[in-house]
Amino acid sequence: MTNQAKNVAELMLDQLSLYGVKRIYGVVGDASFGLIDALARQEQIQFIACKHESTAAFMASAEAKLTGGLGVCTATMGPGATNLLNGLGDAHADRAPVLALTGQAPTDKIGKTVPQFINQQDLMKPFAAYSANVASPDTALDLLEKAVGTALNQRAVTHLSVPKDLFMAQSEAEPRQLPEVIEGASVFTKESLQKAADIMKSAQRPMILAGSGAADAAGDLKELAELWGAGILASLGGKGLVEEEFPLMLQGIGEGGNPHAAALFKEADAVLLAGTTWWPEGYVPEGARVIQIDRHFDQIDKNLPVDVGITGKTEEVMSLLIEGLSGFSPSQGWVNRCKKVKEKWDRQNEDEGHTGGFPVHPSRIIRALDRTVARDAIVSLDTGDNTVWTNRNFRQTDQTFIFSGYWRTMGFGLPGAMAAKLANPEKQVVAIVGDGGLQMVLADLLTATRYKLDITVVVLNNESLQMEADKLKVLGAKGVGTDLTNPDFVRLAKSCGWQAFRPESAEELESVMEKALNTVGPSLVDVQTAQAFFPETE
Structure with a gap:
C-alpha cells in the first residue's frame, strides 16, 4: 500500500511519530x-497551541533537555519564525535536540x-546545525530524516522551512520504519584510561565537578568520591544528582554555590569534570591536572585547560576509573577538609x-520550597536572582532541575514547567521565577489553563530586576529601568483560571506552598520578596 493519498504535511507527521x-x-x-x-486530522501527535512562538521553542527545548528525545516547534514565516529564535x-x-518546522x-x-x-536559512544560521528549504514534495521526507538525524546525533537545533503550497502537495514518498538501534558501549579499557588513572593516583587534593551529563552516574560519582577522597561540586545542571546528605557533596560552585568551597577548589591538584564543560571564571585551580569526560568530542577542552579528554558517556567511563583506583589510599587530611567545608556551609545555609x-x-523562600516540594519533583528555574538564590540555598534530594544554562534567557521558567508536566504527567512540577522573567511570558499562563496542567509557579516578587540592580551598584554605575511595574499576580492568575495565593508573613510560607502544591490544576504563589543584595555579586 502506498501513501499517494497523503500530502507532505501528513507524511511528515507520520514520520515524526515514528x-x-x-x-x-x-x-x-x-x-x-x-x-x-x-x-487536526490525526491523533498520534498533539499540537500545543502557545500564545507566543518563543514559548513554543522554550517548551520544545525543555522537553528535549528532560527526555533526551526530539523536541519540535512550529511557526509561520517572517515574524513567526523570528519569534522562535x-x-x-x-x-x-x-x-538540546530541537527541530523547528516553519512555513x-x-x-x-x-x-x-x-x-x-x-x-530563513540565513535567519537560522547562528543556531541551526542544519537548515533546508523543502523544494519539492518528494524530497520532504529525505530532508526531514536528515534534519532529525542531525538533531539527535549532534544534540543540535535543526530547521526545515516548507513553502505554504508544498505542505498540502501530494507525495508518493512513504514514511520509513526506523531500525531498532542498539547503542553499544564506547571502546574503553583500563589500559586506554591509564593516563587518567595515573593522574588520579598521584593526586592528594582531588575534586570532582559534576554536571547534567552525569545524570546516569550518580551512584558511581559517590563511589568514586569515596575511593579517591574527593569533594563533589556541582554545576547548576548537576544539582540534584547527589543528595545533599552525602558527606562529600559540597553543593554548587560559582554564583549561588557553596561560598566556602571556592578557596578549597583552588587548592585542588587534580579535577575530574564529569558531564560538564564549565566552571566559573577565576575558579580554575592553578597547576591542577584536569580530566574531562564528555559524550561529545567537540566539547572536550572547550573552555578549560584539559590534560586528558575522554569522549564517552560518564557512566561508562566511571566504572573503569573506579577499577583503576584499586588499592589507592586517599589523603584523609584532604577528606576531612572537604567535610569541614561542607559542615560549615550546611550550618550557614540552615x-x-x-x-x-x-x-x-x-x-527563607527557598528554604520553604526545599521543605515542601516532592523529593523527586521537576523544578524549572527562570533566569535571574531566583536562579542564584535557589542554587545557594535549595537543599536537593533527587529533584531534577531544568533551566536556561548557557543562553541564560529570562522567561524560561513557566514554559519549562509546562513542557515538563506534559512529558512527565506523573511528576510534581514547580517553577521558581522572578517577577521580571514571568512578565515576559504572562500570556502563556493561559496555555497552562488550556491544557489543564497541574503545575505550581512560585514568584519571587521584589518589583525589581534585582540581579541587574546589584551589578550596577557593584560597578558604581547609575541604573534606570531596573524597577518593575508589576500587576497583581494573584488577581491576574485567577483571571486566567489559576488558583493563586499570597502568604502574608514568612511564617505562612510552608502552609501556603503546600496548599498550592496540593491544588489540582495550575497554581501560583506570589511571595513579596525582600530586595536582598546577593552576597557574591560581581
Missing part, C-alpha cells in the same frame, strides 16, 4: 495552514517582494534559611 514525537509546540499562521490541518538559542546553547512563502513567490518573506523579616528574604 521518531517518537508526541507533541509539537507552536502558534498557528497562514504559511503553515497545511501542517495545522494535518495535525530565543528558544532555539536556548536549545542551541544547551545542546515559507509559496514556491513561486520565494525571493520576491512578498509580505513576511525572509531567507541559618540563612531562617532569615526573618517581611517582605521575605529570598533564602
Whole structure:
C-alpha cells in the first residue's frame, strides 16, 4: 500500500511519530495552514497551541533537555519564525535536540517582494546545525530524516522551512520504519584510561565537578568520591544528582554555590569534570591536572585547560576509573577538609534559611520550597536572582532541575514547567521565577489553563530586576529601568483560571506552598520578596 493519498504535511507527521514525537509546540499562521490541518486530522501527535512562538521553542527545548528525545516547534514565516529564535538559542546553547518546522512563502513567490518573506536559512544560521528549504514534495521526507538525524546525533537545533503550497502537495514518498538501534558501549579499557588513572593516583587534593551529563552516574560519582577522597561540586545542571546528605557533596560552585568551597577548589591538584564543560571564571585551580569526560568530542577542552579528554558517556567511563583506583589510599587530611567545608556551609545555609523579616528574604523562600516540594519533583528555574538564590540555598534530594544554562534567557521558567508536566504527567512540577522573567511570558499562563496542567509557579516578587540592580551598584554605575511595574499576580492568575495565593508573613510560607502544591490544576504563589543584595555579586 502506498501513501499517494497523503500530502507532505501528513507524511511528515507520520514520520515524526515514528521518531517518537508526541507533541509539537507552536502558534498557528497562514504559511503553515497545511501542517495545522494535518495535525487536526490525526491523533498520534498533539499540537500545543502557545500564545507566543518563543514559548513554543522554550517548551520544545525543555522537553528535549528532560527526555533526551526530539523536541519540535512550529511557526509561520517572517515574524513567526523570528519569534522562535530565543528558544532555539536556548536549545542551541544547551545542546538540546530541537527541530523547528516553519512555513515559507509559496514556491513561486520565494525571493520576491512578498509580505513576511525572509531567507530563513540565513535567519537560522547562528543556531541551526542544519537548515533546508523543502523544494519539492518528494524530497520532504529525505530532508526531514536528515534534519532529525542531525538533531539527535549532534544534540543540535535543526530547521526545515516548507513553502505554504508544498505542505498540502501530494507525495508518493512513504514514511520509513526506523531500525531498532542498539547503542553499544564506547571502546574503553583500563589500559586506554591509564593516563587518567595515573593522574588520579598521584593526586592528594582531588575534586570532582559534576554536571547534567552525569545524570546516569550518580551512584558511581559517590563511589568514586569515596575511593579517591574527593569533594563533589556541582554545576547548576548537576544539582540534584547527589543528595545533599552525602558527606562529600559540597553543593554548587560559582554564583549561588557553596561560598566556602571556592578557596578549597583552588587548592585542588587534580579535577575530574564529569558531564560538564564549565566552571566559573577565576575558579580554575592553578597547576591542577584536569580530566574531562564528555559524550561529545567537540566539547572536550572547550573552555578549560584539559590534560586528558575522554569522549564517552560518564557512566561508562566511571566504572573503569573506579577499577583503576584499586588499592589507592586517599589523603584523609584532604577528606576531612572537604567535610569541614561542607559542615560549615550546611550550618550557614540552615541559618540563612531562617532569615526573618517581611517582605521575605529570598533564602527563607527557598528554604520553604526545599521543605515542601516532592523529593523527586521537576523544578524549572527562570533566569535571574531566583536562579542564584535557589542554587545557594535549595537543599536537593533527587529533584531534577531544568533551566536556561548557557543562553541564560529570562522567561524560561513557566514554559519549562509546562513542557515538563506534559512529558512527565506523573511528576510534581514547580517553577521558581522572578517577577521580571514571568512578565515576559504572562500570556502563556493561559496555555497552562488550556491544557489543564497541574503545575505550581512560585514568584519571587521584589518589583525589581534585582540581579541587574546589584551589578550596577557593584560597578558604581547609575541604573534606570531596573524597577518593575508589576500587576497583581494573584488577581491576574485567577483571571486566567489559576488558583493563586499570597502568604502574608514568612511564617505562612510552608502552609501556603503546600496548599498550592496540593491544588489540582495550575497554581501560583506570589511571595513579596525582600530586595536582598546577593552576597557574591560581581
